[in-house]
Amino acid sequence: MDWILNSLREIITPTTAAYALAAIGLNIHFGFTGLVNFGQAGFVAIGGYGFAISVTQLGLSWPLAIAVTLLLAVGYALLLGIPTLRLRADYLAIVTIACAEIIRFTLNSSAFASVTGGANGLYNDYSGWITGANPYPQGLVHLGPWTFTSTDLWIATVDWAVVAVVAVGVFLLIRSPWGLVLKGIREDEHAMLSLGKNVNLHKLQALVMGGAIGALAGILYVQPTSVQPFDFASRMTFNMYTMLILGGAATVFGPILGSMIFWVVMRFTDELVNAGVDAGLLDNATQGSQLRFVLVGAALVLLVVFRPQGILGNRTELSFDAK
């Protein structure tokens, strides 16, 4: 019973919210526009590092730091998009995953350790703006069967508020004429061209918007913890694809639902692994956690093959499944 309760607690944690937000960004790329971005982790890394470095090293105030970070993400999206969007889908996939790794190698390198902290990452002395505004009583807060620290709960509240605002924004955008052009591009690029739409410009706008949302997710992601370069490995992007396809690509709530289910299942399997370690079946928990990612990979394969529309999606609306 404890296991299930502990697992369900993941539904509202800040990590779940940050992943949901990054997956919403990825959904604009992949779900709505049909752009195969395998490097969303790169945008999230730019968000996390950009914000932390702006605040701690440049001494910027938090609104300015967010603005600088988002500008960085926009510039990065333009750098990725301008050369690749006119090419076949594979090119964008290859370049996005390569650039995300370039970013991670660079941030992880000891050469820039004075700025990025190298492999150790950055300590959290940048979240004062958010924790300072905490209206909850100090100490532990009880919420139903769960207990949170006051700080965690407050960060979660802020995160989910951001997720809600962005989700409503995406909902409105996708119903707008602009959003319809995106869906049109996903269904048939040439038809959109013949209607006189500027396909490349729309794709670029979608890439920039989804990337900026990814960077915003990065800012939220690092608030409750420190900045760790390993977090931004390609595994992060693949987790997001699993969430997206699980919840339903090309739907507004799919990525949110996907993130919630993903983290509940991850926590539950984590408890299983710990039980396995206690029972002497596994050597240690780190080893066991690798096994969980074997399951994530297998789940992604099974989902994309057998239920590409996920839980909320509509199969007829998915062009990536077209023959």
Added chain:
Amino acid sequence: MALALLLAVLAPAGAAHAAPGDDQWGFRGLVRDGERKPVTGAAVAVESDGEVVGTDVTDARGRWEILGLAGPGTYTVVVKTGGKTYEVEKELVRSGTTLPVQNLVMSTSDAPAVQASLGDKLAQRAVSGLNLGLLIAIAAIGLSLVFGTSRFTNFAHGENVTFGGIMGYVFASLAHLPLLLAAAAATVAGAAFGYLQDLGFWRPLRRKGVSLVTLMIASIGAALALRSLFQFLYGNGTRSLTREDWGTVRLGPVVMPATSYVAMGISVAVLVAVGVWLKRGRIGKATRAVANNPALAGASGIDVDRVTRIVWVLSGGLAALSGVLLGVFNQVSYDMGFNLLLLMFAAVILGGLGTAFGTLAGAIVVGLCTEILVLWIPADMKYVGGLAVLVAVLLVRPQGLFGRQARIG
């Protein structure tokens, strides 16, 4: 089935990793000047076969520590301070009488090491780069053959390389086979792995008629699952593929392990063989026909499914061979193939997607860039050089060096 086989073969590797203290190989030391006062802020690096495997900076008491080395072997400790470089060669051995972590005291009153000239270093790096480029080429040709016949970019190809590296480690270090025999066995295992992948996974998907994007996402899922499985079984550590030492060969200013020259020889032979097979062989010609137009190839009596199956076997074998050579060149780790995958992409795009000769040329350029840039960029950013080439090419010349100027897409 394939998984069970892999689990069975790899189980000893996982067990070996779990042994306590296995990762605690390294050096601790003290740097002081002629008056026996500690030297602060000296840069210390430990190198193995010319590759930096660990770095540290001396603290206020002149102390430094580099742990977590791969295991026994010969290392060079390089200390840089006051514009001079000091080098000591040290061996770590597995025995009852010596500690896995050795202590070193170095003094700046010792004679500094003779600095190799830039030209010599360039020559050394260029040979390493050629070696890396050739083994990228072997793996990348498998990738582009699969791309040609199965019509999608296989993001799990890097895991085939890792599989080869780990199999090489299992055969050479755990089963104590001679290196060449271990390499051959790993290649055969890789070919079988490729066959099983096609049989159990990709062929059913093709039958189902899924789209290109579905295949790409299925391949990242497969890559994640395999890479995590390797990490589970093999651990996070980096190990030498073999304990065999073939000595070093000096050619002018270039000192390389003899294995590197053998690896280059094998690579060239394999590349020529694949080239001739594609150009002249019956199945080779059929492969090119399928890549060009599968429907037409099928209509003219070519068994497309059989050709695709053969390509998967070949691609798995080549990737595994590349993994063994990479394991000898660097070391074996669970993510070695994933890192190489990105360089393969760079090679394929640099050469022009779908041009075999271009892929080879692209691979060599990427290999040379990766190794030579290490002279100016830090070793832990080694792969960034090769990947940056990829982005630069796409900005300037998206069709690649040898691709035709046509609309790609």
